[in-house]
Amino acid sequence: MNDNARLGIILKREARGRGLAAEALAGLMDHAFGAMGIHKLYLNVLTSNDKGIHVYEKMGFVKEGVLRAEYKLRGEYRDMVRMSVLAIECPTEAARVALRREHAVRILAISGSLRARSSNTALLGAARTLAPKGVEVVLYEGLGGLPHFNADHDGDAAPPAVADFRSRVRAADGVLISSPEYAHGVPGTLKNALDWLVGGHQNEIVGKPVALFNASPRAGRRLHVGGMSAAAEFPPAAMAFDSEDSRAASGRAIVAVLASARFPGSAF
Amino acid sequence: MAPFVFDDVSIDTPRLHLRPLVKEDVSRVLEWARDQDVVKNFSFFAGGVDAARVAAYIEAKQASPADLLLAVFERVGGSSSTPGTSVSTSTTP
Numbered sequence A: 001m002n003d004n005a006r007l008g009i010i011l012k013r014e015a016r017g018r019g020l021a022a023e024a025l026a027g028l029m030d031h032a033f034g035a036m037g038i039h040k041l042y043l044n045v046l047t048s049n050d051k052g053i054h055v056y057e058k059m060g061f062v063k064e065g066v067l068r069a070e071y072k073l074r075g076e077y078r079d080m081v082r083m084s085v086l087a088i089e090c091p092t093e094a095a096r097v098a099l100r101r102e103h104a105v106r107i108l109a110i111s112g113s114l115r116a117r118s119s120n121t122a123l124l125g126a127a128r129t130l131a132p133k134g135v136e137v138v139l140y141e142g143l144g145g146l147p148h149f150n151a152d153h154d155g156d157a158a159p160p161a162v163a164d165f166r167s168r169v170r171a172a173d174g175v176l177i178s179s180p181e182y183a184h185g186v187p188g189t190l191k192n193a194l195d196w197l198v199g200g201h202q203n204e205i206v207g208k209p210v211a212l213f214n215a216s217p218r219a220g221r222r223l224h225v226g227g228m229s230a231a232a233e234f235p236p237a238a239m240a241f242d243s244e245d246s247r248a249a250s251g252r253a254i255v256a257v258l259a260s261a262r263f264p265g266s267a268f
Numbered sequence B: 001m002a003p004f005v006f007d008d009v010s011i012d013t014p015r016l017h018l019r020p021l022v023k024e025d026v027s028r029v030l031e032w033a034r035d036q037d038v039v040k041n042f043s044f045f046a047g048g049v050d051a052a053r054v055a056a057y058i059e060a061k062q063a064s065p066a067d068l069l070l071a072v073f074e075r076v077g078g079s080s081s082t083p084g085t086s087v088s089t090s091t092t093p
Helices: A020-033 A050-059 A095-104 A121-128 A160-171 A188-198 A220-224 A247-260 B023-033 B051-063
Strands: A004-010 A040-046 A062-073 A075-084 A103-113 A135-142 A174-178 A209-212 B016-020 B068-076 B081-084 B086-092
Touching: A004 A020, A020 A050, A020 B016, A020 B051, A020 B068, A040 A050, A040 A062, A050 A062, A050 A075, A103 A121, A103 A160, A121 A135, A121 A174, A121 A209, A121 B081, A135 A160, A160 A188, B051 B068
Parallel strands: A004 A040, A103 A135, A103 A174, A174 A209
Antiparallel strands: A004 B086, A040 A075, A062 A075, B016 B068, B068 B086
């Protein structure tokens, strides 16, 4: 019910002193924290079992306390140390995977096009597919549902769609925008979304890493200097693709941009 | 959390293979269970053990949906495992 498991181990004499107990523990911990989804592993060990306590500590277990007269052994009640390790503390591979998942860099991908078969949206889909380990790309699909920006409707009780959009931006470690060019600028829907961010009380977009993609061979640089730059600070890596860019080159560029986002705080 | 399925648990590490302990392992368990230095901290073994008691213990753990009793085998030559040469482990979810 609590996703806990109690662990015990017996090591035969010939196996001692060779690190096999630690290796078996590592395998068990990987399995428990991985396949079984255990949250916490715990065990009781006699307070006199210094070697055992040392092995468990080496594997990341920490002492929770002493259980007084807990265990009856050969007619005597013996004290035991209660030790445990949590999945998020575990130094084994399973825990590292869990930690990477927990601390993955989250990128909010916004397509400036509402078209069902938009190439810009497809480009963001490719970014999601090509994202390296530790980077999670999530496509924002509410652009068309945002109301027209009106400062009178903003404030503590912003429209629900706006509040949702702002929370998604706020939760993201970076924003990836792929937008077509309409009449030498960004589409009105995207500009409208950015206007809502400018009006946000918590400045959701200010200072947040933003990268600009564009599927058009002509429009990228116009977009770069267009209306969006007023709402977000575009770092040097903000980019558009030239007409010479092949699909493969675009893919490599996406990976390069996303790879630079592996570590929170890095500009890309 | 859904009930665990323990029958097919198989864990491999660089030197070890772990799989559920079965009644056929009784003789291997007895090899180390009669070593008082190994079992001195376990009350289960304090009065001595025999094959029937070990078999009953394994059977009880197999029947329990909350217990997983694993045997640990040390590999020999990198790929094959030699049963009963190493340690025994149990977890209780």
